[in-house]
Amino acid sequence: xxxxxxxxxxxxxxxPLLHLTMTLTAYLIGDYFFRKSGxxxxxxxxxxxxxxxxxxxxxxxxxYETYFEGAQFVHFLLGxxxxxxxxxxxxxxxxxxxxxxxxLISLLAGSVTAVLSATLIAWLLGAPQEVIASIAPKxxxxxxxxxVSEQIGGLPSLTAVLVILTGIVGAMAGxxxxxxxxxxxxxxxxxxxxxxxxxxxxxxxxxxxxxxGAFSALAMGLNGLATSLLAPLxxxxxxxx
Amino acid sequence: xxxxxxxxxxxxxxxxxxxxxxxxxxxxPVPGPVLGMVxxxxxxxxxxxxxxxxxxxxxxxxxxLSLLFVPAGVGVMLHAQLLAENxxxxxxxxxxxxxxxxxxxxxxxxxxxxxxxxxxxxAV
Numbered sequence: 001x002x003x004x005x006x007x008x009x010x011x012x013x014x015x016p017l018l019h020l021t022m023t024l025t026a027y028l029i030g031d032y033f034f035r036k037s038g039x040x041x042x043x044x045x046x047x048x049x050x051x052x053x054x055x056x057x058x059x060x061x062x063x064y065e066t067y068f069e070g071a072q073f074v075h076f077l078l079g080x081x082x083x084x085x086x087x088x089x090x091x092x093x094x095x096x097x098x099x100x101x102x103x104l105i106s107l108l109a110g111s112v113t114a115v116l117s118a119t120l121i122a123w124l125l126g127a128p129q130e131v132i133a134s135i136a137p138k139x140x141x142x143x144x145x146x147x148v149s150e151q152i153g154g155l156p157s158l159t160a161v162l163v164i165l166t167g168i169v170g171a172m173a174g175x176x177x178x179x180x181x182x183x184x185x186x187x188x189x190x191x192x193x194x195x196x197x198x199x200x201x202x203x204x205x206x207x208x209x210x211x212x213g214a215f216s217a218l219a220m221g222l223n224g225l226a227t228s229l230l231a232p233l234x235x236x237x238x239x240x241x
Numbered sequence: 242x243x244x245x246x247x248x249x250x251x252x253x254x255x256x257x258x259x260x261x262x263x264x265x266x267x268x269x270p271v272p273g274p275v276l277g278m279v280x281x282x283x284x285x286x287x288x289x290x291x292x293x294x295x296x297x298x299x300x301x302x303x304x305x306l307s308l309l310f311v312p313a314g315v316g317v318m319l320h321a322q323l324l325a326e327n328x329x330x331x332x333x334x335x336x337x338x339x340x341x342x343x344x345x346x347x348x349x350x351x352x353x354x355x356x357x358x359x360x361x362x363x364a365v
Contacts, residue, residue: 125329229270
């Protein structure tokens, strides 16, 4: 006897196989459009994949928890991939070392700007306190941002989403904006991308060049550290609540 | 050694593992993988070269780095209501803050690089 489609669906919906395959397929489709566009940053494969997956999960009435059981295998690789960033960083170490004073100055300026601009704009537009606290650490890498958010009274899972969206915005528009204000040095572009848009900015910077990727990885690590120290302090000083 | 790819991947995981343990042990404010990156970087500094296998494996991982953010990004569906209620404040804050931060960081770094290199040139 042949199994009914609903029996097969019950099996697939419960196994990680389906959602893992869906994640890779959605990304490949996004990546196809990205390449087809001549690698235009505005055609962001992550954004395309996320939109497709959310629509499919909504239509099939699948919960995020069920989806994540399959997708977690991809998510897990973020850890080793972060460790892997040591390689471009090592290859470009001479350049990085020569820029050390400039790196520290721009780290401080960028990190303070990231936290202050996001909280002030959200506050001015009347967002509730927990939303403001959730957006404050949005330029830091996900695990740091979630920890800071919890510490200052935000919603860590909302912060995770805002972090990813910030990453996508920076990756899509970052290099074009930098060119417009006359910042053309690959190292500087990479540093600005990594500071603002953490790993997703670094993924974009690696497409520009290895120099940009190395500076971006460095900025991601440093801004994670700076945000964890500065964000609670700045939010407290602002006294928004 | 035959299993070079497995060995290389084990090295990456081991760096992350040490990073996770040390950050928890010392209650450091950085995530384990970021400390893992620092550890691998120090190993490379000591070895003074990147082994070919490490180069291949990390190259493969980093080429597809953006794929790895998709699962977390789909989490946007968990907060559809909160996002819908605050869409104006959130989209304005996200977009403007990203643009301002990129410009400030890029411009400040350009200026300070120019300043520090001028100083060096004076010293010479």
